[in-house]
Amino acid sequence: MWTTILDIGTLSTMCIGLGLSLLTILHFHDATQLKEWYFVPVIIFLPLLYSLLSVSKLVFGYVCLYFLLAILVYHYMNRKFGRLYFLLSVGVIIGYLSIVERQISMSLVLLICVNGILVYLATMAVDHFNISKLLKTALSAIVMLGLERLSGYFVPRHTPFTFKATMISAIALLIVLAVIHYFYVYLTKRQAMIDELTHKANVDELTELYNLYHLHQDFSLEQINKTMLFIAVLDLDHFKQVNDTYGHTMGNKVLKVFAEQIHQYFIRELGKNNFTLYRYGGEEFVVAIKQLKGTPIRELFAQLQVEINQINIDDLVEQLSFSAGVACLKAYHHDPLKAFEAADRLLYAAKKAGRHQTIVEQIC
Template sequence: MGSLIIDISVLTTMLIGLGIAILTILNFYEKRELFGGHAETIIVFLPLIYSLLSVSMLVIGNIYLYFLLAIWVYFYVSRHVGAGYFFLSALVIISYLRILKTSLTINQAAFVVVCAMLTYVGTALMARLKVSLLFQISGAAFLMLCVEHLFGTFVPTYGVHTLRGSVISVTALVMASIATHYFNRYITQRVAEIDAITLRANKDELTQFYNLYYLYKDFGSQQFNEETLAIAILDLDYFKKVNDQYGHNIGNQTLITFSKHIHQNLIEQLGTNNFELYRYGGEEFVVTIKAVAGKTMKEVFDQLQDTIQCVTMEQLPERMSFSAGVAYLKNHAFDPMTTLEAADQLLYQSKHAGRKQTTIEFL
């Protein structure tokens, strides 16, 4: 009895550790798209699944629960990544059994793959049921145990299940699943808190558009350089005069109104996915433009100027206007910082020419 408790404790502790490791890594990296591809998730998974196979072999005398990590990833992190882990687990199991004994046949290896497919299909079906997440995972784990029993029946050399092994594996499975479930709830809350803090750090408090920090972070993205056509800097004309004459509160309301109308007009002209708007300075905004299909850049900014000049505020007798400079990335070796500096110089040309106009580079 004492050895049984020790074996259950060892396997349970190992399962909880593996669950915590893989959920932490994938929640903070894979889901946040910091990985360049799927190679990193595979590298993370390989030692974890190997540890699971080794510990179950040492504790029980055979491999058990070998698709459990894939089930957890499927439900808690990503169905896409979890599905890949089922078939990756099958390959690791085949390699592991091949290391243990040299008599693994092609049919036996094929049966391991079939077990992976059966467990994956069962898991996917459980995920479609309108029941609680913990019940879905429990159902998938039960189906995994059934498939393991089939594996032991058809490949008795490697997978025969004993009563003692079943007691250890099922008990460890239940305890580890409960612990992992509540750990996932905790880490999901932590990720949400971090996302909220990151969002506040990336957004301008007044206008709620992305700020200068986020702009420079975007500049470091390869995708930004590949997709962006031009960078524009817009400056609200005579904002300092408004701020000095009518007060800080009116100045803030003016900026908010100005930014909202810019944003709405650009959506109407370019569509939601073809530009991004950032708060750049006191009264300056940066627009990164991906495409202006069916229009010239001049037409876009002329229409934008017309829209802004029609905006009225009760507190202000003057109509709004802006000065702007637009530079193309292609003209500056697709370097966003150099392009931004060029747009800034063009903005000053617009100001010196009398404001209420846009200076655009030749492409």
């Protein structure tokens, strides 16, 4: 009795530890780094699977639950990695058995390959069901366990088919799935909290545009800097006067409408992927332009000025306008901070010259 409990505890604890480790690492794996896209997941998977095979060999005298990690990853994390892990599992199992048993028969190799294919097909089919991840994983695991038991009929020395072994495997599997699912729910909630905090840290609450913190983050990324053509700094004219005359509520409303109009204008004229808009200060905005669509930069801002002039806000008598400075990245060897400083100087030159205008750097 105690031996059975110990076997269940040993097998389930090992599977839980390996599953949690694998899911955690993959959850935070940076898929944008192409050089590490497959390298890291493969490197971490191989020793984890080897550990699972070793423990099951220790408990039963043969390997079992060997596709469990692939099933967990397929349903809970990433289908691409799940498919890769099914393929790797077959190779690792064959290699492991070749080491511990010195040599293995072709019938056993064929059996492992067939098992891998059938479990993968079952996992892929179950994934289309409109049920929870826990039930999908459980159904896939049941198929895996059933095929492992059937293997005992074909290669008895590899998988002795006993009721005790089946019971230990099934109970351990239930414990593992319950813990993994609970951990996944916890991980999802924590990630949602992190995403919310990240959003608040990077996005201006009033305008829903990227803020100064996000601007400095973007400007530090070399791959982004090389794609930018222009940096412009815009300032809403006489905003302090609006605040003093109408109050902060109206001031916030004017800022929000101004930001929305700018954003919609650049989406229409440039496309949403060809620019990034930031709120820099109280009434200042920064736009990083990646590509123009035929319209010269001066004409682009001149037309924006016309549209801003036409904004009508209830109870606001003054006509809205802006001042802006535009600098070219190529003039500063694609250094966004230097280009930003130049655009900021041009902005103040535009304000000093009477506002309601855009000064574009001559080299542009």
